[in-house]
Amino acid sequence: xxxxxxxxxxxxxxxxxxxxxxxxxxxxxxxxxxxxxxxxxxxxxxxxxxxxxxxxxxxxxxxxxxxxxxxxxxxxxxxxxxxxxxxxxxxxxxxxxxxxxxxxxxxxxxxxxxxxxxxxxxxxxxxxxxxxxxxxxxxxxxxxxxxxxxxxxxxxxxxxxxxxxxxxxxxxxxxxxxxxxxxxxxxxxxxxxxxxxxxxxxxxxxxxxxxxxxxxxxxxxxxxxxxxxxxxxxxxxxxxxxxxxxxxxxxxxxxxxxxxxxxxxxxxxxxxxxxxxxxxxxxxxxxxxxxxxxxxxxxxxxxxxxxxxxxxxxxxxxxxxxxxxxxxxxxxxxxxxxxxxxxxxxxxxxxxxxxxxxxxxxxxxxxxxxxxxxxxxxxxxxxxxxxxxxxxxxxxxxxxxxxxxxxxxxxxxxxxxxxxxxxxxxxxxxxxxxxxxxxxxxxxxxxxxxxxxxxxxxxxxxxxx
Numbered sequence: 100x101x102x103x104x105x106x107x108x109x110x111x112x113x114x115x116x117x118x119x120x121x122x123x124x125x126x127x128x129x130x131x132x133x134x135x136x137x138x139x140x141x142x143x144x145x146x147x148x149x150x151x152x153x154x155x156x157x158x159x160x161x162x163x164x165x166x167x168x169x170x171x172x173x174x175x176x177x178x179x180x181x182x183x184x185x186x187x188x189x190x191x192x193x194x195x196x197x198x199x200x201x202x203x204x205x206x207x208x209x210x211x212x213x214x215x216x217x218x219x220x221x222x223x224x225x226x227x228x229x230x231x232x233x234x235x236x237x238x239x240x241x242x243x244x245x246x247x248x249x250x251x252x253x254x255x256x257x258x259x260x261x262x263x264x265x266x267x268x269x270x271x272x273x274x275x276x277x278x279x280x281x282x283x284x285x286x287x288x289x290x291x292x293x294x295x296x297x298x299x300x301x302x303x304x305x306x307x308x309x310x311x312x313x314x315x316x317x318x319x320x321x322x323x324x325x326x327x328x329x330x331x332x333x334x335x336x337x338x339x340x341x342x343x344x345x346x347x348x349x350x351x352x353x354x355x356x357x358x359x360x361x362x363x364x365x366x367x368x369x370x371x372x373x374x375x376x377x378x379x380x381x382x383x384x385x386x387x388x389x390x391x392x393x394x395x396x397x398x399x400x401x402x403x404x405x406x407x408x409x410x411x412x413x414x415x416x417x418x419x420x421x422x423x424x425x426x427x428x429x430x431x432x433x434x435x436x437x438x439x440x441x442x443x444x445x446x447x448x449x450x451x452x453x454x455x456x457x458x459x460x461x462x463x464x465x466x467x468x469x470x471x472x473x474x475x476x477x478x479x480x481x482x483x484x485x486x487x488x489x490x491x492x493x494x495x496x497x498x499x500x501x502x503x504x505x506x507x508x509x510x511x512x513x514x515x516x517x518x519x520x521x522x523x524x525x526x527x528x529x530x531x532x533x534x535x536x537x538x539x540x541x542x543x544x545x546x547x548x549x550x551x552x553x554x555x556x557x558x559x560x561x562x563x564x
Contacts, residue, residue, distance in 0.1 A: 106147060106151050107340060109143055109144075109147040110144065110147065110339075110340040110341040110344070111340065112140075112143060113140040113141070113143045113144040113147075113341050113344075113345075114140070114340065114341060114344035114345070114348075115140075116136045116137065116139055116140030116143070117136075117137060117140045117141075117344060117345055117348055118348065119133070119136040119140075120133045120134065120136040120137030120140060121133070121348060121352055123135075123136055124137075127458055127462050127468050127471075128468060130462075144341040144345075145166075147341075148339075148341070149163075176188070181423070185453065185456065185459075186251050186315075186319060186451070186453040186456065187247075187248050187251040187252045189319055189323070189453055190244045190245075190247040190248040190251060190319060190322065191244065191248045193240060193244040193247075193319075193322045193323055193325075193326045194240065194241045194242075194243075194244035194245050194248065195241075196237075196240065196326035196329065196330065197236070197237040197238065197239070197240025197241035197243075197244060197325065197326055197329055198237065198241045199237070200233050200234065200236070200237030200240070200326075200329035200330055200332070200333050201234050201237040201238050201241065201296060203233075203333045203336075203337070204230040204231075204233050204234035204237065204333060204336070205234065205296075207226070207230050207333075207336050207337070208222070208230055208234075208289075208292055211226070214226075214336070214337060215338075216336070220287050221287070222287060224284050225335075226336050227283060227284045227287070228280065228284060229332050229333070229335040229336040230332070230333065230336045231280045231283060231284075231292070231295055232280070232332045233329050233330075233331075233332030233333040233335075233336060234292075234295065234296055234299070234329075235276060235280070235295055235296070235299040236299075236325055236328050236329040236332060237299075237326075237329035237332075237333075238296050238299030238300045238302075238303060239299050239300075239302055239303035239306065239325060240303065240322055240325040240326045240329055241300065241303060242300045242301070242302075242303030242304045242307075243303035243304070243306055243307040243318075243322055243325070244303075244322050244326075245303075246303070246304055246307040246308055247307055247315065247318050247319060247322060250307075250315065251315065258535050259308075259309045259310065259507075260308040260309055261309045265305070265309060268305065269302065269305055269306060272298055272301065272302050272305070273302065275298060276295060276298055276299065276302070279291050279294060279295050279298070280295060283295065316360060316448075316449040316451070316453055316454055316456075317357055317360050317361055317449070319453050319454070320353050320356040320357045320360060320453075320454055321353065321354075321357045322353075323349065323353035323356075324349070324350050324351075324352075324353025324354040324356075324357060325350075325353075326349065326350075326353075327345075327346045327347065327348065327349025327350030327351070327352075327353055328346060328350040329346070330342055330345060330346030330349065330350075331343050331345075331346025331347045331350055332346070333346075334346050356454060359448075360448055360449060360454065391541075391542040392542065393529065393541055393542055393546075393548055394544075394546065394547050394548065395547070395548045395549070395550055396523075396547040396548070396549060397549070397559075398549070398556060398559035398560045398562070398563050399563050400547060401488075401523050401547070401549055401556075401560050401563075402560045402563035402564050403563075404485075404486050404521050404523065404547075405435060405440065405486050405488070405523075405560070405564070406435065406438050406440065406564055408440055408485035408486045408521075409440065409441065409485055410440070410441040410442075410443075410480075410483070410484050410485050410486075411435060411440055411441070411442045411443075411484070411485065411486045411487075411488060412442075412443050412444070412445050412477065412480065412481060412484045412486075412487050412488070412516075412519070413428065413432065413442065413443070413444045413445065413488050413490070414444075414445045414447075414487060414488065414489040414490065414492045414495075414496060414514055414516060415428070415444065415446070415450065415457045415460070415461065415490050415491070415492060416447075416450050416451065416457070416489070416490060416491040416492025416493060416495065416496075417450070417451050417456075417491055417492070417493075418490055418491010418492070418493075418525065418526060418527075418553045419457070419460065419490045419491050419553055420451055420456065420457075420460055420491075421491065421553070422491070422552050422553035422554040422555075423554060424490060424553040424554035424557050425460045425461055425463060425464040425466075426463075426464045427554050427557040427558050427561065428464065428490065428557055429461075429464040429465065429466055430557075430561055431557050431560055431561050431564070432466075432470075434561055434564045435564065438564070442470065443470055443471075443472055443477060443480070444461060444466065444470055444471045444472065445472055445474070445477045445478075445481075445514050446458060446471060446472065446473055446474070447474050447492065447495035447496075447513070447514055448473065448474060449495065450492055450495050458471065474512060474514060477514075478512075478514060478515050479515075481514070481515045481516060481517075481518040481519050482515070482518045482519075484518075484519040484520065485519070485520050485521065486519065486520070486521045486522075486523060487516045487519035487521070487522045487523070488523045488525070489516055489522060489523065489524045489525065489540075490525045490553050490557070491525060491526060491553055492514070493526070493531070493532025493538055494508055494511075494532040494536070494538075495511075495513055495514055496513055496514050496516045496517075496538065496540055497513060497532070497536065497538045497539065497540060498513070498517050498539050498540055498543075499536065499538075499539050500512075500513045501513065502539075506536060507535070507536060508536065516540060517540055517543055517545070517546075519545065520545065521545055521547065522540065522543065522545055522546040522547065523547055523549055524540065524541065524546055524547070524548050524549065525549045525551065525553050525556050525557070526541075526548065526549070526550065527550065527551070527552065528550065529541055529548075
């Protein structure tokens with residue numbers, strides 16, 4: 100049995116390690132070290148919590164077995180999951196965090212005496228507020244993350260799903276939720292607690308279904324924030340310092356990231372959170388894509404243009420992730436450098452389907468960090484660029500974001516790829532991107548479409564260099 104003072108010290112150490120983990124994850128160069136700090140902090144928190152129980156009963160043995168099973172499943176997934184499935188994996192894990200918060204809140208509500216919160220029907224008011232908010236946020240996180248998972252997985256349409264008076268319904272449900280929490284604190288009627296959870300589950304669905312594919316990276320970071328606040332709320336209920344610190348760190352960092360991404364996309368933070376942005380179904384052009392001329396080429400054409408260029412900018416997108424083409428891309432860039440070509444990588448903040456998706460893939464291929472530039476750093480260079488090699492980055496290069504006020508992505512800063520002398524766009528077909536709109540860049544005079552698998556096309560270009 101560990102003393103309360105020593106327990107607090109160990110929780111403080113784990114909290115500091117979590118802070119160092121976040122600091123490390125802020126940069127690709129220190130991300131491995133950040134992950135290590137996070138792992139050590141979590142091991143300390145779990146170990147100390149287990150030791151502090153002091154009652155190694157049969158039930159406790161079952162708990163350890165469940166921890167072992169869960170840890171084994173998590174380890175297996177971590178080793179086997181492909182990078183292409185990372186966005187939906189993150190969404191799926193967020194749902195589990197939310198559900199865990201709900202289960203802990205239910206346990207505390209039904210057995211308050213075990214957690215020193217009082218007795219059934221006579222629970223501390225502060226604890227009731229904490230567990231109500233924790234369970235509500237956790238329930239919203241659970242169902243919201245499930246919807247995000249289904250959208251990312253392609254099992255549900257990535258287009259906004261809307262209906263009449265949707266926002267008013269969400270507002271009414273939110274107000275009812277606040278009223279029920281207030282009334283629960285006054286009456287402590289069990290039924291009210293279950294109604295709060297049910298409404299929260301429903302609200303999670305209603306908040307996420309109207310959010311379009313273009314905003315999905317923001318949704319992922321927002322749900323990450325929700326899961327953190329749910330954990331922090333339950334941490335206050337259980338008086339667990341480590342849970343409070345961890346939840347607050349996750350919640351605040353997720354909220355800040357969501358805000359930064361919204362600012363970078365020229366989105367309203369509240370519009371994205373409340374859902375429904377980009378719910379129009381209007382086309383980006385009055386001319387159908389079948390009527391537009393498009394120039395297509397092959398690997399030899401692309402190799403000729405790039406080896407005779409003085410500068411090439413690579414624009415990776417989700418197509419690179421799907422094809423797992425990052426290693427072939429690195430090999431192609433090395434070949435171009437040998438020919439004296441200056442090569443840079445341009446990363447849009449929401450390229451792929453989660454924050455930092457492209458950065459992780461390029462780091463996996465050992466691409467030097469000093470060759471990778473964010474939108475603000477490199478966008479002006481496209482005007483002086485000979486060739487832009489776009490590998491599946493659709494919505495983030497679409498010029499309609501600047502020209503069509505009716506477009507769902509209007510106002511979103513994009514990579515100014517169209518300003519390059521030549522654009523090589525690798526894509527399997529002319530199908531629209533995740534936002535569901537046609538890309539005018541396909542039909543520009545300076546664009547050459549390379550219809551093929553991104554990895555295969557890049558490998559063929561390497562052979563022709």
